[in-house]
Amino acid sequence: MTLGKAHGIGDVVISVRPFADYVAQFALSDPMLRGGRVLDCPGGASDFAAAVRNMGGHATSIDPCYGVGTARLTQRITADLTRVLVWTAAQTDRFPIDEHRVWCHAPAWRAAADAFLADFRRDRDENTRHYQPGALPRLPFPDDSFTLAVSGFLLFTYPRQFDVDFHLRALRELLRVAAEVRVHPLNGSAGNPYPMLETVLGRLAADGIRVDLISVPGQSDTRDTQTLRLTRR
């Protein structure tokens, strides 16, 4: 076990959280997934949206990383997964490892990356536009395009890279395109609570947004036990 001060991952990583992690961390129900129009922003290399479509739902992913071809994206995902494995192996008190000293979540992440890349390739071949390049705080969708937007491991996760103004503009933009927005986690990648959370939530409440915090089981990091739910009134 490597004990010591938790540290953040540094530059924004393209991560690969599997569908099951999304369901748990965003407290998602079957009817929300099958019956609604779901936006995953940022989608990263997660297989979440592909799995929602496989169960008969509608899901779209957006991420700046989708602006390159499949070969380049595959290289970036592989390099970033290596970065995650080095980062997790250096903090084994926070991220459990197996008998080969590899993070326990690595097999599930690799399987999710394979599923994502197969679906990304299919999307490019069939031009179904399920994966669209784009970046917060501007999204290429009309108002009210989605019933639900989920946003994992970008907002609040990188407090050094993104200031309060960016967070507010990003959350207002997500609320423009979706009636409900869920954000997880509320900690930075070093595991500490996002320091400006009260400021951001206070401004959204002043806009008339309903703000709730939901308790969830931590997935990749057991400290990540809260999800933000924002609803337009």
Ligand SMILES: C[S@@+](CC[C@H](N)C(=O)[O-])C[C@H]1O[C@@H](n2cnc3c(N)ncnc32)[C@H](O)[C@@H]1O
């Ligand atoms: C840590 S990953 C999270 C991916 C996925 N939600 C997950 O949990 O596995 C962060 C993602 O944010 C994307 N990103 C970086 N800047 C962004 C922006 N301004 N707007 C939207 N996505 C952005 C990156 O390309 C990266 O794929």
